[in-house]
Amino acid sequence: MALKVKTAETKVVLVNLLICIVVFYTVYYVVLSVCFAVFKIKMLDGLAPFDFKTNPSWINPYYLVLVISLEITFFICGLLFALVVEEWVWDYAVTVTIIHIIITSVVMSEFPLMLHWWLALGSGVISMICGGQILAYCLFKDNFIYPILDDF
Numbered sequence: 001m002a003l004k005v006k007t008a009e010t011k012v013v014l015v016n017l018l019i020c021i022v023v024f025y026t027v028y029y030v031v032l033s034v035c036f037a038v039f040k041i042k043m044l045d046g047l048a049p050f051d052f053k054t055n056p057s058w059i060n061p062y063y064l065v066l067v068i069s070l071e072i073t074f075f076i077c078g079l080l081f082a083l084v085v086e087e088w089v090w091d092y093a094v095t096v097t098i099i100h101i102i103i104t105s106v107v108m109s110e111f112p113l114m115l116h117w118w119l120a121l122g123s124g125v126i127s128m129i130c131g132g133q134i135l136a137y138c139l140f141k142d143n144f145i146y147p148i149l150d151d152f
Contacts, residue, residue: 016085020092021099023080025049028073035065035072049100050107052117067120074124078132086140089132097125 028049036044039061045051049070054063077096081089101121105111112118 017092017095019084020077020081020096023084024073024077024096024100027076027080028069031069031073031076032065035069039065041065047107050104052104052108052112052114056114056116070120071124071127074128075131078128078130079135081128082132082136082139086143087133087136089136090129093125093128093132097121097128 032048033044041061048066051066054060054066057063078089078093081092081096085092101112
């Protein structure tokens with residue numbers, strides 16, 4: 001059985017994915033800038049979205065900026081992804097997160113093994129998916145695709 005994929009559909013998916021990645025990193029850097037200003041940290045680190053090596057400490061303002069900006073970014077992006085991809089928020093959220101993990105590994109030259117980073121990332125993905133899917137359902141419930149499960 002051959003896989004039949006139309007070029008137009010693939011192009012739409014790739015364009016949507018590119019839009020979601022650009023939105024994700026744009027929002028990430030904007031939120032980081034705001035958090036750096038709020039916490040009065042002098043220098044904005046361009047590699048902050050990829051930093052998993054900072055020691056977790058609730059009294060370290062730099063660590064707080066990293067965690068808070070990650071969580072806010074993921075939640076906001078879930079809502080924005082709903083406007084871009086409608087009902088497929090969960091799929092694009094997971095894909096963008098996997099791409100972020102790959103970019104993080106390349107930028108930091110090692111795979112992230114820090115539990116605190118994975119917990120923050122996991123909770124961010126859950127908030128991205130839940131917030132985005134709920135917004136997508138509310139906005140596009142007349143267009144929502146419901147699977148037909150009678151054939152299974």
